[in-house]
Amino acid sequence: MFCSTTALSALHVKDATLSALHVNDATALERTFAHLTAPALETLEMGLGGRTPDTARTIGRALLRRKVHAVLDKSNDFGDVEAGLDIALPEAMRSRCLKQYGGLSPTTWRDCLSRLKTLSGDSREQLWSYVIAHPMTEYVPNQCQRCGHIVPDETTPGYTDAEVGISEVPPTASERPFVRGGYYRGARSAVAFLLRCPECGDESRWFRSSDAQVILNPNRWGRLCGEQEDLRAALARHLSVPLRAILPLDWDHVWSETRREADGAWVACQGPGDAPAANFAGRLDEGIGAWTRVIAVSADVEGTSDVTEEYLSCCSAGGRADERLDEEMPRYRETVSAARADASGSATQAKTLNGHVLHRAGFGREEVTCILRQAVVDHGVVGWWEWQEEEEEEEEEEEERGGG
Ligand SMILES: [Zn+2]
DSSP states (O other): OOOOSTTOOOOTHHHHHHHHTTOOOHHHHHHHHHTOOHHHHHHHHHHHTSSOHHHHHHHHHHHHHHHHHHHHHHHTOOOOHHHHHTOBOOHHHHHHHHHHHOSSOOSBHHHHHHHHHHHHTTOHHHHHHHHHHSGGGOOBOOBOTTTOOBOOOOBTTBOOHHHHTEEEEOOOTTTGGGOOOEESSSEEOSOEEEEEOTTTOOEEEEEOOOOHHHHTOTTTOOBOHHHHHHHHHHHHHHTTOOEEEEEEETSSOOEEEEEOTTTOOEEEOOOTTSOOSTTGGGGGGGSSOBOOEEEEEOSSGGGOEEOHHHHTSBGGGTSSBOGGGGGGHHHHHHHHHHHHHOSSSTTBTTOOOHHHHHHHHTOOHHHHHHHHHHHHHHTTTSOTTOOOOHHHHHHHHHHHHHHO
């Protein structure tokens, strides 16, 4: 079922995208797929020869592969967790942790972790629930690092960068290796932000990063949802806790699942400040648009799959959601179906069309899972925009048999 990499026939997604966009840099390709709006999709389709089910299958496969490779790329990029654990804690954080967890006053995050290990005995599951509730992994809004004035996060409706006192600035030489692009009050490339605090007048710098050493900064450093997830993934690996990334399509969010010790089943991780994870279906009622699918990505092939059905079912039916959502599920399924069918992108929270493309491609749960798993296998070997078509593989086998 999986591709051999020797006889790779690169699909022409990359070339087609770049020529349709009249550019030749890979960031344009990345940008097009990262925010697959109706105009972006049309551009892709034109480059690939028009709006057909075949084109949808090509684009659908590429967008799923991109999601997988992005998660796996990141997991190679968590930086120096050990150094992060050795960062000295400010006095306020020490007393807060001491008060909450007892033991000796911690001087570093490593001390905190060792206290949590003591409290959880032999249970890795218990340890993990402590870690995701601990100040070391908590959500911290971007704020003035002197007085704690919080920068408003909302842009629609909300304030411009200038109105809240921030501006994009180039990273310094020492910041550059740690800075990543990402969503913060809008889509951003790898920039730093300078805040001139409207309260105290002081200046703070901040940037998005996947590096544990940066994210573990305990001095009023912003740790948003994406940073929390990256840090959890880094710490899970450090502690040998099984963890997989959960990504909804067409909705800007990410969370994770771990294995329950009793039966090995995957369960949604739920930290105290997290948006409801197991009841993600319920978020369809927030009035901000729909999601269209949910996928699980892990470096382990078996842990990678389409988990939409799990998030549209209650526990008693093998799903994730609380029973109280049981009556709502048929309506949630309809909402998701309608969002998949919508070609404008206006039905989804992210205003993108990933689920719509998969719908047009006719991909079911099993096909999506197969594509995702293939991308895990060939990560680091071929790009997400290239793969070998199965039909060609079969033909080659035919030829080999005929010729031999
Ligand atoms: Zn301030």
